[in-house]
Amino acid sequence: MLALLGVAFCVQVTLQALQPRPNARAEALGAPPAPALLRPLSLGEPIATAQLLTLYLQAFDNQPGVSVPFLELDYARVIAWLTAILELDPIGQYPLLMASQIYSQVPDAAKQRRMCEFVRSEFERDPNRRWRWLAHCAIMAKHRLLDVRLALSYAEAIAQKARNASNWARQMRIFILEDLGELEAAKVLLGGLLESGEVSEPKEIHFLTERLKELETAGKTSVLPESRRGKP
Amino acid sequence: MRSEAFSVTAIRHGYCGMDSRIAAIARYTLLEALRTRLTALVLITLLVVLAASFFVETISITEGARFQAGFYAAGMRIASVFIMAVTVLVSITREFNDKGLDVLLALDLPRSHYVLGKLAGFLALAVLIAAAAALPLAWLAPAPAALQWSISLAAELAIVVAFALFCVITLNQLTPAASFVLGFYVLSRALTAIRLMSAHPLSGADTYSHQAIQVMVDALALVVPALDRWTRTEWLVNQQAAWSDLLELTGLSALYVALLAAATMFDFYRKNF
Numbered sequence: 001m002l003a004l005l006g007v008a009f010c011v012q013v014t015l016q017a018l019q020p021r022p023n024a025r026a027e028a029l030g031a032p033p034a035p036a037l038l039r040p041l042s043l044g045e046p047i048a049t050a051q052l053l054t055l056y057l058q059a060f061d062n063q064p065g066v067s068v069p070f071l072e073l074d075y076a077r078v079i080a081w082l083t084a085i086l087e088l089d090p091i092g093q094y095p096l097l098m099a100s101q102i103y104s105q106v107p108d109a110a111k112q113r114r115m116c117e118f119v120r121s122e123f124e125r126d127p128n129r130r131w132r133w134l135a136h137c138a139i140m141a142k143h144r145l146l147d148v149r150l151a152l153s154y155a156e157a158i159a160q161k162a163r164n165a166s167n168w169a170r171q172m173r174i175f176i177l178e179d180l181g182e183l184e185a186a187k188v189l190l191g192g193l194l195e196s197g198e199v200s201e202p203k204e205i206h207f208l209t210e211r212l213k214e215l216e217t218a219g220k221t222s223v224l225p226e227s228r229r230g231k232p
Numbered sequence: 233m234r235s236e237a238f239s240v241t242a243i244r245h246g247y248c249g250m251d252s253r254i255a256a257i258a259r260y261t262l263l264e265a266l267r268t269r270l271t272a273l274v275l276i277t278l279l280v281v282l283a284a285s286f287f288v289e290t291i292s293i294t295e296g297a298r299f300q301a302g303f304y305a306a307g308m309r310i311a312s313v314f315i316m317a318v319t320v321l322v323s324i325t326r327e328f329n330d331k332g333l334d335v336l337l338a339l340d341l342p343r344s345h346y347v348l349g350k351l352a353g354f355l356a357l358a359v360l361i362a363a364a365a366a367l368p369l370a371w372l373a374p375a376p377a378a379l380q381w382s383i384s385l386a387a388e389l390a391i392v393v394a395f396a397l398f399c400v401i402t403l404n405q406l407t408p409a410a411s412f413v414l415g416f417y418v419l420s421r422a423l424t425a426i427r428l429m430s431a432h433p434l435s436g437a438d439t440y441s442h443q444a445i446q447v448m449v450d451a452l453a454l455v456v457p458a459l460d461r462w463t464r465t466e467w468l469v470n471q472q473a474a475w476s477d478l479l480e481l482t483g484l485s486a487l488y489v490a491l492l493a494a495a496t497m498f499d500f501y502r503k504n505f
Contacts, residue, residue, distance in 0.1 A: 040425035
């Protein structure tokens with residue numbers, strides 16, 4: 001019996017050792033399941049399902065052994081994922097943070113604009129809870145897309161629709177019209193968010209502060225670290 | 233030692249009245265569960281799910297506490313249901329196989345007392361597991377919300393216990409009983425979504441086949457509880473439930489447990505051993 005065990009173990013190890021090593025490859029982001037299907041699949045746990053989908057999407061750019069630049073992602077699919085997550089958990093803010101702070105940071109104006117449009121459309125569904133993501137997009141529209149009219153339209157949307165937003169946020173139009181640089185505008189926004197208590201999560205404060213530092217060091221070329229930048 | 237051996241001794245010595253026979257069976261059912269390393273299993277499960285929730289909290293950029301509470305609650309809910317259902321199924325199957333049940337039924341013990349005693353023991357166990365599962369939530373979420381979640385989990389586990397008991401006594405075999413319990417639980421968790429899909433199809437709403445399916449789904453909803461209304465994560469991370477809603481869920485659970493207990497007793501009485 002012991003001999004049989006030894007032989008079986010050796011054969012198992014040998015066969016496994018002969019197997020080819022797995023190759024890392026950037027797999028395309030698949031389409032998310034339809035929201036109508038996600039509901040029954042979530043078995044009455046839409047929030048937990050949304051959180052798992054969020055972490056899956058967040059981790060997608062770091063597949064085992066390979067880092068996929070955000071620029072290479074299919075943004076239509078990314079938006080489909082973010083929409084599905086928000087449908088499952090409309091109170092959650094995470095997908096909007098990803099849209100306005102992560103996926104919109106690629107050096108591709110079309111993709112930046114697309115993410116801003118997504119944030120704008122989701123803002124309409126719940127302005128009082130989602131205005132701060134549109135505020136980030138307003139700054140981006142002015143300084144990255146160089147589209148002051150778009151930035152002003154976002155600022156006006158916040159002023160008109162987000163009744164619960166802080167006063168400074170509702171007067172954002174003023175500092176968009178002022179001759180502030182992107183870094184200064186981002187500092188004003190973060191300072192306002194911190195002062196009003198809109199952002200209290202330590203990790204989010206750290207994340208946003210790091211972004212400011214990156215902005216300071218990298219200038220306006222890109223705020224993403226080298227590893228995350230898309231290929232031109 | 234096995235619960236039936238204890239129960240037989242307690243009942244044979246005659247120091248039990250009618251009601252205390254049920255209490256004796258319940259007590260030894262609970263003892264059996266506690267002495268078969270169930271406590272350790274629940275504790276290990278709780279620690280593993282809690283550790284996983286800390287990991288989730290670590291990798292999230294924002295809403296870390298929300299993610300942690302949500303992940304822990306959803307994970308612990310499904311783990312508790314699994315542990316409780318398997319405990320009931322295995323415990324009763326073992327009594328069938330060991331013939332301890334035959335010895336018990338040879339005594340002056342009505343079959344209904346056996347079912348009620350077993351049910352009471354497992355229900356007590358469900359309450360203990362729900363309370364243990366909710367302990368970390370006292371730190372991860374507001375205390376009243378954690379309390380509501382715990383009460384609701386106990387009610388949900390009570391339904392699972394009663395259904396598992398019904399299945400294993402009716403079917404006698406572990407595998408078919410476990411399959412039925414799994415099917416029932418998945419169906420009851422997805423029932424609301426299935427009803428919504430059935431009521432609002434994208435096409436073919438006027439076909440006979442669709443109408444027949446819709447009638448079938450609606451009929452199913454009359455006899456299967458929509459467990460997605462129980463133990464909701466949103467109470468912990470968004471807004472706590474109204475106490476009146478919780479009272480309603482508890483009442484519905486009690487009613488369903490009574491219905492399943494009656495069905496189990498009915499089936500148990502018609503069996504020949």
